[in-house]
Amino acid sequence: MRTTVAEHLAALLKRHGVEFAFGIPGGDWLPYMDAMRRAGIRFVLVANEASAGFMAAVHAWYRPAPGLCFATFGPGATNLATGIGGAYLDRAAVLALTHEQPDAMAGRTVQMGIDHQALMRPLTKWSVRLGPANIDAVLAKAVGIATAEQPGPVHIGIPAGIAEAECEATEGEPASRPALAPPEPRLLASMERLLAGKAKPLLAVGPGALRFGLGPLVEAVAARHRLPVVVTPMAKGVVDEDGPSYAGTLMHALSDRVALTYSQADIVIGVGYDPVEFNYEEWMPPVPLVSVDPTPADIDPRAYPSVLSVGGDPRPALEALLGLPPLDSAWDLGAMRRRREEMFAAFLPGKAGFGPLAAVAILRELLPEDGILACDVGAHSHLLGQAWKARHPYGFLISNGWSSMGFGVPAAIAAKLSMPDRKVACVTGDGGFMMMAGEMATARRLGLPIVFIVMADRSLSLIRIKQMKRGEDEGDTALGPAGMPGMGNVFGVPAVTVGDAASYRAALAGALEAEGPVIIEALIDPREYEGLVLRKHR
Secondary structure (H helix, E strand, C coil), X not given: CEEEHHHHHHHHHHHCCCCEXXXXXXXXXXXXXXXXXXXXXXXXXXXXXXXHHHHHHHHHHXXXXXXXXXXXXXXXXXXXXXXXXXXXXXXXXXXXXXXXXXXXXXXXXCCCCCXXXXXXXXXXXXXXXCCCCCHHHHHHHHHHHHHCXXXXXXXXXXXXXXXXXXXXXXXCCXXXXXXXXXXXXHHHHHHHHHHCCCCCEXXXXXXXXXXXXXXXXXXXXHHHHCCCEEECHHHCCCCCCCCCCEEEECXXXXXHHHHHHHCCCCEEEXXXXXXXXXXXXXXXXXXXXXXXXXXXXXXXXXXXXXXXXXXXXXXXXHHHHXXXXXXXXXXXXXXXXXXXXXXXXXXXXXXXXXXXXXXXXXXXXXXCCCCEEEEXXXXXXXXXXXXXXXXXXXXXXXXXXXXXXXXXXXXXXXHHHHCCCCCEEEEEEHHHHHHHCCHHHHHHHHCXXXXXXXXXXXXXXXXXXXXXXXXXXXXXXXXXXXXXXXXXXXXXXXXXXXXXXXXXXXXXXXXXXXXXXXXXXXXXXXXXXXXXXXXXXX
């Protein structure tokens, strides 16, 4: 059956499970918008193309299908590149579409004309140019590459002017997420030999464990062999943070206390661990490493000569560990529990003043257990990465691979669109909020009940702390006086400013029951950060 490129592309995207298209349209995009609407794909207009990339990535975390984002020529594509970099280093399956100059103008000097293929190639797993004759093959390959381990973005350039060209429609089956082979038996045997005689194995769990749903297996292995578990920030929620095996989050606030546990390890078992957050060398003692992940371990072999990458599907490796006789563990889990409890006690707010500790504690109290918190990048992210007890997978969203300021606001919007029955909140600094304030118009237009909490300390606190430690002038990172722009709202979203715990609690309780988005500007004392973040961890 003959159809148009726009209609066929929209039908294929829908067949592959795409639900939303995030972006800002150009004129050449209009036929695709219309075709997607008729195919059942919802177009979400954003304020900045970077947000489109972040939203597509977060949506992909909640779905087996890739997220979809779009930008037009030149500046649209360069803006989108920031969000695509997030999908690349935060490991999210995303299809990024951009319009490109038509074949007749290739290599010519033209308005908004840059080489999108060259731009996107370093930020994606694959970049390709679409044509009327290769739509099926390109899309099937793109989905397969995007969803394969490690998941990431694929860029598809669409030449301008082909939307209404005729092409042949097909009814082929959508590509499925590539299956992983089980690990080789010899590698499982090697893992067992490495563990023999070890007194203090440690489980280091990363975001791959979330993707594979390994939380219950990790907890079972830890319980059987009496092993501590440390997690990376992007893996929060994979295990119970009040459970007997939980030792803390790596490399975030009070990480020196977590180091009191992991520094005792005589072997580390990395489960879904991704060095894009922290290289092993940044924290791991000089002991053998067993990497349970489809991707080979990335570690300096000169410093760590004993490394075993099990590879393949990680589940059989954990099942093999679970099937071993209980190890002769020398861990003092009671002492570890006391260290953990003392660490969490240090996050309890004092009675004087109003700082980030009170803001976080009250939010954890009022946000439902099944709620979702999107965390922007900044000093508050180092605090939340340790202090926030995540209760379920993908209940705590953070960009710790790309680590881009501005992630929090679009992440919260995508989370609410993906999980409409969950309460969603965002914690951002005033610097990060300034970057994405335009998305308040998006949240309001979509009628999304999200609470945006701005930790307003009038500076780039994380950089200010680094300046302070170096004895440098802190004035250049000041953001000016507190106060949101506008008359009690930002792009129509009501904004309330609070400066004490009681007012904050009342505002938050009301905002969580509101029918639309609400901004809470929390005027915090940032001095609490100074004793909590950027502590030595080795």
